[in-house]
Amino acid sequence: MTVHGNSAVVLRAHRTNRDQPPSSLLEVTTLPPQEPAAGQVRVRNTYQHLIAATGDLMFETTPIPVPPFRVGEPLYGVAIGEVVESRSDDLPVGAVVQHMAGWREESILGPGEAFPVPDGVFPGPEYLLNQGVPAYYGMVDVAGVGEGDVVLVSGAAGSVGSMAAQIAKARGAATVIGVAGGPEKARYLVDDLGLDAAIDHRNSDLDDRLTELAPGGITVFFDTVGGPQFEAALRHAAPGARFALAGTLAGQVGGGDGGHPRLDIMTALVREVQIRPFSTRHTPEQVQAWNTHYAQWYAEGRITFAHTLLDGDLHRVIAAQDELLAGVHRGNVIVRLAG
Ligand SMILES: NC(=O)c1ccc[n+]([C@@H]2O[C@H](COP(=O)([O-])OP(=O)(O)OC[C@H]3O[C@@H](n4cnc5c(N)ncnc54)[C@H](OP(=O)(O)O)[C@@H]3O)[C@@H](O)[C@H]2O)c1
Structure with missing residues (x-):
């Protein structure tokens, strides 16, 4: 029988004021086992990107134009992982993908939810975790x-x-x-x-x-x-x-x-x-414009990937979110998840 590491960071209660650090309302929980259906893949997450807006999405309502987190459910956010089980013709086992269903050890992803990370453009896949x-x-x-x-x-x-x-x-x-x-x-x-x-x-x-x-x-x-x-x-x-x-x-x-x-x-x-x-809607044109220039400017040495890379598990991810809001780190804050 396959043993899946299906822990996730779940919202215990909504934030009600900004003095509450995110960690006080988050916990690591084991989710029920889930198998990929036809067309889906199971992804083992390797990098989690942290952003300031995660703190806003913990409130019950927010003007930010994406859904707030729900109590009792895992958070979401951009992560990178490796396909470890595939029922998709497009994404074989071993493919490295970027997706939005982070904040968990493993993610089940369907068509249009996982995007292959291009090989050889940047030193590592985490270089795509930027805003x-x-x-x-x-x-x-x-x-x-x-x-x-x-x-x-x-x-x-x-x-x-x-x-x-x-x-x-x-x-x-x-x-x-x-x-x-x-x-x-x-x-x-x-x-x-x-x-x-x-x-x-x-x-x-x-x-x-x-x-x-x-x-x-x-x-x-x-x-x-x-x-x-x-x-x-x-x-x-x-x-x-x-x-x-x-x-x-x-x-x-x-x-x-x-x-x-x-x-x-x-x-x-x-x-x-x-x-x-302005509020960026991440239209295909906006994403394409950035990706093209990022790759070109990086190759030319005109731009560097400002980031802080931390190592650990989902508990480290929770602590890192507090640290990000406290200004402890610089650049894009990324946790490399222990395998
Ligand atoms: N409009 C859009 O389409 C769009 C898209 C994405 C994000 N955003 C917004 O862009 C902003 C930046 O997001 P981010 O994820 O990149 O956050 P971030 O800059 O990584 O946020 C953390 C930083 O906030 C700074 N900070 C904390 N308290 C502060 C204070 N009282 N005064 C000034 N700076 C303070 C700290 O930097 P220092 O230690 O240097 O002070 C800390 O390192 C957020 O408001 C986010 O919601 C907008």
């Missing part, structure tokens, strides 16, 4: 970043922000400034990701640093944080600046006013700042 799609869409399609731009990225050492900042460099921006928490993350942005400058939002004054680093004003702002960082960016906006608003980490994570910054309408209108919030 480059919203980063690319926001930077390129919303903000139209290009040569000569002076770019500010908030949350620049995070999952979305680290890719967005590098995309601006790859597109020829004149100056890319990243905002991150702490001196080590600031160093990382400049030394490892190749940004022109970094601002440590925990230990320096944003206005003073922006006056120094962007005396002519910023022409593009990619915002994942909101709140006071949005307000500061507007004070330093050049005429006609384009603001692509991706996220509100200062409210999602810090419990502050990330989603409710004060908008100085007079400054915005006099400088004709274009403020465009």
